[in-house]
Amino acid sequence: MSRYDPASIEPKWQAAWEQAGTFRAEIVPDRPKYYVLEMFPYPSGRIHIGHVRNYTMGDVIARHRKANGFNVLHPMGFDAFGMPAENAAMASGGHPKDWTYGNIDTMVGQMKPLGFGLDWSRMFATCDEDYYGQQQALFLDFLEKGLVYRKNAVVNWDPVDMTVLANEQVIDGKGWRSGAPVERRELTQWFFRISDYSEELLSALDALDDWPAKVKLMQANWIGKSRGLQMAFGLIDGPEGHDRVDIYTTRPDTLTGASFVGISPDHPLARRLEKDDVELAEFNAECRRMGTSEEEMEKAEKRGYDTGLRVRHPFDTAWELPVFVANFILMDYGTGAIFGCPAHDQRDLDFARKYDLPVRSVFVPAMGEEGTFILPEDGGPAYVPPKPETVRYVAGFAGEEAQTGDAAIDAAIDFCEENAVGQGVTKFRLRDWGLSRQRYWGCPIPVVHCDTCGVVPEKKENLPVALPYDEDGKPIDFSIPGNPLDRHPTWRDCACPACGAPARRETDTMDTFVDSSWYYARFTAPDAGTPTDLKAAEYWMNVDQYIGGIEHAILHLLYSRFFARAMQMTGHLPDKCIEPFDALFTQGMVTHAIYQTRDPQGRPVYHYPEDVTLREGRGYLADGTEVEIIPSAKMSKSKNNVVDPVAIIGTYGADTARWFVLSDSPPERDVEWTAAGAEAAHKHLSRVHRMASEIAGSDAPETAEDEPLLREMHKAIRDVSLGVESFGFNAAIARLYAFTNALGKSRAGAGVKRQAARALAQLMAPMTPHLAEEMWQLLGGEGLVADAPWPVADESMLVEDTVTLPIQVNGKRRGEITVPNDAPKEEVEKAVLAHEAVVRALEGGAPKKLIVVPGRIVNVVV
């Protein structure tokens, strides 16, 4: 009998699938299709165990749907543009293109041995000229339809490296390489008009029934629809052209508690005032030195600058309020100006206490709800109850005295509109999507700047506008600061597409989120001469099951939803594709301990897991140095805590790796990689292989044990099918362990055992496809198990004759009874009351209540 040897059986079956074209996806008009897609990887250099988990999940779904008769599309590609390639070129020389394609080769070579049922013929990388050329064509069509425009926006500027920094490259307000304080700089940049679709992207979430509720909630909050009031506060003796400050508020019911007006440092009034006020100019400059991220803005200490100017309250012209410039007010949201009501906003209260501004409550808890309430003006915290809660308005001006915040807001808006002091408006938090990046390794924005014609779209026949590889005859040198496209000796030079005069190319490239916003559509026709092929899109779209990390819950998924709409509008997708992902599953991340030591400066130094030896919960380097272990950390290239699956496959085989990543945790939750788990998985698969070999060689006659095994088989078919369909992979695997144990113990005859073992092979096939093929062949299965129809449970074999009911007394388990499956309720009650533990508890009396949940449980209340 042969041992389980994945190193020989895995390549054998991979070759068999390859030769048979098992996973080639071809359009077959009459067959139902199923499109499974996992978020494609960034080519970081090597695959990690997170990829294995993610793609194994997709493969389980794909193989299961194929077995259920669907024509399955399951493609793979690479999200290949982005900063790491440029960072690598800067850090260790070389060219981003060579680095990226080298990584892709490596990763494909690492993925193929995993035996995923992928149609590799459709593979592309977003940095392929063919792909980004088609993306440029999309951009031009979007431009023509007015879906793209230019405006100014701020970026993080590193004055030493002379480059724009990403938010993650700004650390404590300083550039990550240069250490120089970061400045905010305004540049003219391209934007997609995603905010035009705010309402649509919000309301369409309702129909996404097979998306996780949490993702829809996150998107809804991100889009942030709010009904509020816009109104003007008259400015007293303001500079020329500034006679009012327009504010936006979602709490107009608190207008009578206003104690100041705050404006953003980027507000036109602030910009005007700083010209004559050195101190304010310094304050604003300091605000602008902050990073551009929302997190940083919000976490920063709330600071303000009293402009000395005053405004009149719209309700009472005698009531004057000071105007502050405040660092926490965003120019991008609302009007860039607010009124502060310290009593009902903690941030405003902190601000008021800092700058000694008045605090005046507008409402207090409802009668009888006061409890230990302390007024904010008496030192209590800001009183901010949920809007649906009823409160008592002590300084109300519209509606009832006792009313909910929601009702008060409506009444306040009505009041302001009737008195012509304000206007009810709906606003969204969602901003337009800035797509310009001042970097080399991205899709060039296909426009030309002409001195006479201005900004001119490139002609489609001139696409792709390809990235230059060389500079002065040599590969571009990334050790020189600045954008290589900007400084390239010839690349920028071109003829104006409109007038033919010498002109300059746009040197900005596109955000890599653009690349990933339509790749799912390109997979349906990866070689088309246009971005999509409508016939192929019509057949394959939408993605039936999309699988990816929760970290993409908002940006990637929202951008893709926008892009699908924009592509539909420009004729690149059929109408039915505006929501491209029918079902979404967000898998958890794979975590792994971080091993770190410190350099002489106290900065962390991260070590690869393979360089660390674990002994009794502590970790040591080869030279004996102990490392600090930070458990369950997100895997990150920069932290060197990425597990390498190649070694796992080499030791145990792909099926073991696949089995383990599914078995150890529920798929939506994070999983911590452990070496012991892989060892255990391998032992189990060896055992299954051994059992299959034994059963294949047995000729034991049929026995009385045949039927119990068949019952177990049908129950396993039912439970595993359900598990696979509902992403309960770990539960399905637990069930397969139990079924394997039952098969191992069974004394059934060879015929029934073979039947059960073939079912086991089929049920395991989505997870461990190579082993399953081997078993299938040993056990006399016909053809490939990958092509075999999914087994169906026989309902009649699932029905049990008797059922065991636990008996509770006052909700606590005290015993159990076994009754016939179809016993009438009266009979069950009689049996329960006769039970020893119940008799003892009743002490001769009658139960207060007797609850019988048929087939489930009995509860006696005494």
Add this chain to the structure above:
RNA sequence: GCCCGCGUGGUGGAAUGGUAGACACAGGGGACUUAAAAUCCCCAGGCUUCGGCCGUGCCGGUUCGAGUCCGGCCGCGGGUACCA
């Protein structure tokens, strides 16, 4: 800061509002073996006066019954618009 999750034995985890801890890992005991490896079998939440009692991050609530639903905390994670 704000938005969204998650929290169950030594460990990973199971459990349509209905027997908490399935299935595994690590551990203990046994069989086989000259011995070891491999394999197979058994035990296993804590406490206990052996009647039971306590247990799903903490506090409270709803319910005949709560890991599950509701409210309030604590801890950890994801996102926070230029990481992908």
